[in-house]
Amino acid sequence: xxxxVDLNKCQGYAQCAFLAPDVFAxxxxxxxxxDPCPQEEQRERVARAVAACPVRAITADGLHRAGGTQxxxxxx
Amino acid sequence: xxxxxxxxxxxxxxxxxVGASLAGLRAAETLRAEGFAGDLTLIGDEPCEPYxxxxxxxxxxxxxxxxxxxxLPRRREIDAKWRLGVAATGLDLAAKRVRxxxxxxxxxxxxxxxxxxRARPWFNEEEARLDxxxxxxxxxxxxxLARRLKAGPRRVFVIGAGFAGSExxxxxxxxxxxxxxxxxxxxxxxxxxxxxxxAVAADLATEHGVDLRTHVTVTAxxxxxVGRVRAVHLSDESVVxxxxxxxxLGSLRNTEWLAGSGLGAGPRGIACDAGxxxxxxxxxxxxxxxxxxxxxxxxHALFGYQFLSLEHxxxxxxxxxxxxxxxxxxxxxxxxxxxxPAFWSSMFGVNIKSVGVxxxxxxxxxxxxxxxxxxxxxxxxxxxxxxxxxxxxxxRWLEFYQRQIERGAPFPVExxxxxxxxxxxQPVPAGFPDxxxxxxxxxxxxxxxxxxxxxLVFHPARH
Numbered sequence: 001x002x003x004x005v006d007l008n009k010c011q012g013y014a015q016c017a018f019l020a021p022d023v024f025a026x027x028x029x030x031x032x033x034x035d036p037c038p039q040e041e042q043r044e045r046v047a048r049a050v051a052a053c054p055v056r057a058i059t060a061d062g063l064h065r066a067g068g069t070q071x072x073x074x075x076x
Numbered sequence: 077x078x079x080x081x082x083x084x085x086x087x088x089x090x091x092x093x094v095g096a097s098l099a100g101l102r103a104a105e106t107l108r109a110e111g112f113a114g115d116l117t118l119i120g121d122e123p124c125e126p127y128x129x130x131x132x133x134x135x136x137x138x139x140x141x142x143x144x145x146x147x148l149p150r151r152r153e154i155d156a157k158w159r160l161g162v163a164a165t166g167l168d169l170a171a172k173r174v175r176x177x178x179x180x181x182x183x184x185x186x187x188x189x190x191x192x193x194r195a196r197p198w199f200n201e202e203e204a205r206l207d208x209x210x211x212x213x214x215x216x217x218x219x220x221l222a223r224r225l226k227a228g229p230r231r232v233f234v235i236g237a238g239f240a241g242s243e244x245x246x247x248x249x250x251x252x253x254x255x256x257x258x259x260x261x262x263x264x265x266x267x268x269x270x271x272x273x274x275a276v277a278a279d280l281a282t283e284h285g286v287d288l289r290t291h292v293t294v295t296a297x298x299x300x301x302v303g304r305v306r307a308v309h310l311s312d313e314s315v316v317x318x319x320x321x322x323x324x325l326g327s328l329r330n331t332e333w334l335a336g337s338g339l340g341a342g343p344r345g346i347a348c349d350a351g352x353x354x355x356x357x358x359x360x361x362x363x364x365x366x367x368x369x370x371x372x373x374x375x376h377a378l379f380g381y382q383f384l385s386l387e388h389x390x391x392x393x394x395x396x397x398x399x400x401x402x403x404x405x406x407x408x409x410x411x412x413x414x415x416x417p418a419f420w421s422s423m424f425g426v427n428i429k430s431v432g433v434x435x436x437x438x439x440x441x442x443x444x445x446x447x448x449x450x451x452x453x454x455x456x457x458x459x460x461x462x463x464x465x466x467x468x469x470x471x472r473w474l475e476f477y478q479r480q481i482e483r484g485a486p487f488p489v490e491x492x493x494x495x496x497x498x499x500x501x502q503p504v505p506a507g508f509p510d511x512x513x514x515x516x517x518x519x520x521x522x523x524x525x526x527x528x529x530x531x532l533v534f535h536p537a538r539h
Contacts, residue, residue, distance in 0.1 A: 002147050002148065002149040002150075003149055004128050004148055004149055006389075006390070006393075007130070007389075007420045008389070008390045008418045008419075008420060008429075010420075010471075011471060011472050012427065012471060012472075025140070027134075027422055027425060027427075028422065028424075028425030028426055028427060028469070029425070029427070029469050030427040030469055030471060031420075031422030031425070031426070031427035033131075033134055033135040033138065033140055033422075034131070034135060034140075034141070035135065035140055035141045036128055036131055036135075036141055036145065036146045036147070037141065037142065037145035037146065037147070059149050059151065060149050061149035061150045061151075062149075
């Protein structure tokens with residue numbers, strides 16, 4: 001599972017930090033820091049965070065178990 | 077070009093992307109998303125798949141992320157041939173071939189150049205080789221620096237107080253390490269945001285315990301008998317003992333491999349039109365070579381058609397998407413790259429964001445909040461209109477100011493704003509350094525003059 005946050009879009013709503021606190025954290029009042037490669041057991045929480053972001057700033061792959069082939073099968 | 081030709085290109089053409097980072101990856105995804113079914117090859121000099129850089133100077137140094145695990149998520153399958161760990165070394169425009177470091181050659185029908193920038197190394201090669209002297213650009217750089225910081229050095233010395241340098245200093249303080257930071261200008265961030273905002277950044281750094289030294293340059297790095305760095309010598313004749321030195325003096329554009337190719341490429345990047353098509357050295361636009369990301373510089377209608385060269389994350393994404401679209405389209409279907417410049421940084425717990433082109437502004441108004449509270453909106457003006465805005469912990473207002481820039485709203489700011497203080501009722505000089513003096517690490521390089529200007533004033537690059 002990999003993710004990236006478009007911090008131009010991010011408005012510091014902190015929904016992600018609330019839903020997946022081991023992956024996303026507020027740094028000061030409105031800056032966000034995050035782990036771009038969260039542990040597998042965070043999958044459900046990350047999926048909820050992606051869905052809850054009011055400005056759709058989070059892109060993640062490998063979120064759906066069935067769609068695991070999405071992960072870089074073409075990388076040599 | 078005939079519609080048949082474009083149709084065949086989309087169906088069975090060969091597209092090569094040089095540069096396997098953010099711009100290269102997003103371009104590849106866009107090509108597939110828009111129906112390109114031909115051969116796609118990505119060439120990258122690093123041995124790894126595309127990864128994200130912003131976390132390298134923030135969460136990676138704070139121990140929240142592994143610097144070696146910041147690979148970018150994929151938006152879709154791209155079914156590409158990857159040539160990783162091998163640099164492109166030359167381009168034959170006439171034969172439409174890219175030469176690789178391993179002697180191989182790759183033919184293309186369309187080429188996208190997204191080779192980005194690299195860290196500017198310490199100027200003295202012998203001193204740069206001392207153990208403990210680091211730069212921060214690649215993930216390997218970040219892994220090395222994170223390991224050194226974790227080992228608990230007695231003091232870290234950061235050369236250059238731009239965004240990257242300031243973020244490193246911030247991470248050091250947050251993890252309890254003593255850190256010194258030297259800057260040639262009067263304050264951090266002066267090249268990107270001017271002296272007024274830079275003074276706030278200086279106070280922030282100082283209050284968080286950074287030993288900030290301004291108006292100085294580093295003259296020498298001193299090593300011990302086994303080749304480890306031990307001290308930094310400054311132009312004011314002071315000497316600071318440090319066992320990690322982070323050289324944060326901006327970047328160099330990766331264009332050397334294009335020397336002699338006939339492309340309009342040089343130290344300032346590769347000039348291209350608003351549709352991302354590269355110019356050759358005669359100033360004639362090519363039709364099969366495209367450019368995107370940090371290495372590109374293209375004219376922007378909102379900013380007097382100056383050629384903007386932007387080292388911004390969002391620009392890499394947006395320009396890659398536009399370039400990819402235009403690569404597989406005919407004339408009238410092509411789009412201009414007119415992205416609104418925008419960047420972010422965070423340091424010492426403060427969220428810094430900006431839209432527009434601050435260094436273009438001669439004047440500044442603090443239209444909301446106050447400098448003293450480190451929570452404000454600053455608006456930059458150029459020739460009677462708004463050209464940029466910056467926020468410290470006030471990012472939600474940026475979209476409003478972006479619209480003001482887009483519509484060329486007048487400056488000084490006439491509309492009323494919430495939380496306007498007396499200090500924000502009159503513009504003040506923004507305090508950018510004389511552009512003829514060298515500074516490091518511009519986030520934005522202005523490299524032309526506006527045809528709309530009544531008097532033609534040449535703006536030299538802020539290198």
